[in-house]
Amino acid sequence: MEAVLTRTLEELATSGLEGLSVERIARSAKVNKTSVYRRWPTREALVAAALEGVLEGMAAQVPDTGSLEGDLLGLLEPVAALLGQPLGRAVLRAAMAESSASSVAALAARKLEDQARSPVRAMIARAKARGEWRVGVNGQLVLGALVGAVIHRAMLEHAPLSKRWLRSLVDFSLHGVSASRRRLKN
Amino acid sequence: MEAVLTRTLEELATSGLEGLSVERIARSAKVNKTSVYRRWPTREALVAAALEGVLEGMAAQVPDTGSLEGDLLGLLEPVAALLGQPLGRAVLRAAMAESSASSVAALAARKLEDQARSPVRAMIARAKARGEWRVGVNGQLVLGALVGAVIHRAMLEHAPLSKRWLRSLVDFSLHGVSASRRRLKN
């Protein structure tokens, strides 16, 4: 009976949120359409239920590596891994749907961001303690830029999210465009 | 007869790429469905044609303000303005569709990025000449991060893209998280 959720995830990965068909899911899960509608009255509810399990296992875990650079890499790698899969991209697309129409947006976005919140706060606090985080820099802004960069590369440039590229990204986020290490050392 | 394209843009803005219906467009443009299909055999072709005009007028123009900070702001403001509108968000969503399925992705992404390429190159060259661009920093990476940050804020955080926020973003991109301004001034 809950092969439905499995099939939903597959459809979500292959056809996207809009392309997904309740009728097709029900058929291929050998369950009656009306039974699906009984439990999950809307398409959104169905997708939300299917994602719940997946998102649960994604509890953002920011490792304490001893340096901001390492922490950021550890934070971004799961994100990159997620967007490296069709399902991950489909979830992101769903989360970007016009908000009113989609409670999936709410669910996915909130769930992910909420889970990330406190580990990220802790990470920033550690960085500040080590003097690696310049006073006045907004954490949300930085994280948004980093995640946004990954999204941009994965979904618009269609370029691979290699570890090398992630390192370059983190490096940029630490030092910016203008700041020269040489100058700093002087 | 080409009220069709206008209506297509409106549908795109209100219903998104997937929610848009050829039949509805034809009806509301007082044109026969078959006539629409004759000219634009697929939904993608129709949307692509409708977007062509819009994207044309968006020729990325990076103003030469004399500083990298100003140039970046001038570059991001139109992006922010675009994502501030439903149509702009719809176009972005279309551009993020699973590539194979959608020539709109190709069109929109290529068109926008292509138009931006040379002005951006020029901007970077100017910045390098002024010593504002650290050697070894990848321009594409930086731009991706900036645009990605805007996308993240507009489509996931649903937060306003104020000028103030854009300035913070540019500031972060220039100096990074770790670099201390004080030290730089030494």
Added chain:
Amino acid sequence: MEAVLTRTLEELATSGLEGLSVERIARSAKVNKTSVYRRWPTREALVAAALEGVLEGMAAQVPDTGSLEGDLLGLLEPVAALLGQPLGRAVLRAAMAESSASSVAALAARKLEDQARSPVRAMIARAKARGEWRVGVNGQLVLGALVGAVIHRAMLEHAPLSKRWLRSLVDFSLHGVSASRRRLKN
């Protein structure tokens, strides 16, 4: 608990035998559907039970008015009154259902006709004794024609079953088309 039967009669009157829904009846009687099915395994059984009470009270009572004309009028008036109400028409329709499908047909038809049998016999006997009933005329045929005439008028002509019309009908049944009173008096 037996608001169910009340509701069934109402549904029967408004929606007819076929249009009546067990689920709706159960819901509006604030009873579980399965409880209804337990007691009355089929729709027919439910309707039959609901009608039982109603039909009981309809015991055909043919008054002894002293004349065949009066007796027939007294017999037809309740029939007309019945077919003047939606419920009565619905019952008649049920009784006319393709017999195999509907035990309601059996119930309603048998019940009504059975109840009528002996009073009608008595009425005919009285009429014969008074010389008002021509030898060789089949009572069942006459009664069928009279009731059939009322049915035809109520359900096909959609014309009112006024007392005046009933009197004309009885008059016709007594004297026929051809028989002239004048001639008789000669």
Added chain:
Amino acid sequence: MEAVLTRTLEELATSGLEGLSVERIARSAKVNKTSVYRRWPTREALVAAALEGVLEGMAAQVPDTGSLEGDLLGLLEPVAALLGQPLGRAVLRAAMAESSASSVAALAARKLEDQARSPVRAMIARAKARGEWRVGVNGQLVLGALVGAVIHRAMLEHAPLSKRWLRSLVDFSLHGVSASRRRLKN
């Protein structure tokens, strides 16, 4: 494509008006459900269309046999033949549906009665000319009673509509219950 109408008549005969399923008809006529709905937007319209042909061929033809008795027999025989078939009974049931809900009622009833009107008028005129029709007897009343009697026997008594029975019925309608032939012959 119009096997649909054939199948509709069959379904009407076997399942009745309410039991008939558009989906089943479409399937067994090897036509798409939506195509059926396009042409005949409602179940009623479909049934009406299917009946049209049948009813056309039923143009009531009252033969001029030279006597009222013969004419009435000639009129009732087709009616009896119709109600002897499942389809005929189904049509009658449809015509008796609660009028508002069913344009089939309108169609069937009107069509049949309309077709009958003028031949019946002629028949009555002939009978009057021959002195077989008592002055003041309402033709509609008589016809209603005759047809009603047939309906009653076919649909409630479930008794056969033999020629013998029809003759008895006509005989009753001519002379009534009370009129004595003997007296008439005097």
Added chain:
DNA sequence: TGATAACCGAGACGGTACGTCACGTCTTTAA
């Protein structure tokens, strides 16, 4: 000028999917 092509409106068709209602059967829970 008169044939020919290109385009359009109109509308039917086979399909897939939608979301809903009711059916009657079946377990699972609670009085």
Added chain:
DNA sequence: TTAAAGACGTGACGTACCGTCTCGGTTATCA
């Protein structure tokens, strides 16, 4: 242990679009 509650497979409802097709009727172009 009888009843309620509720889940389930099944079938049908009527509707929206999909993309394809054929049929006539205009225009415009070119011979």
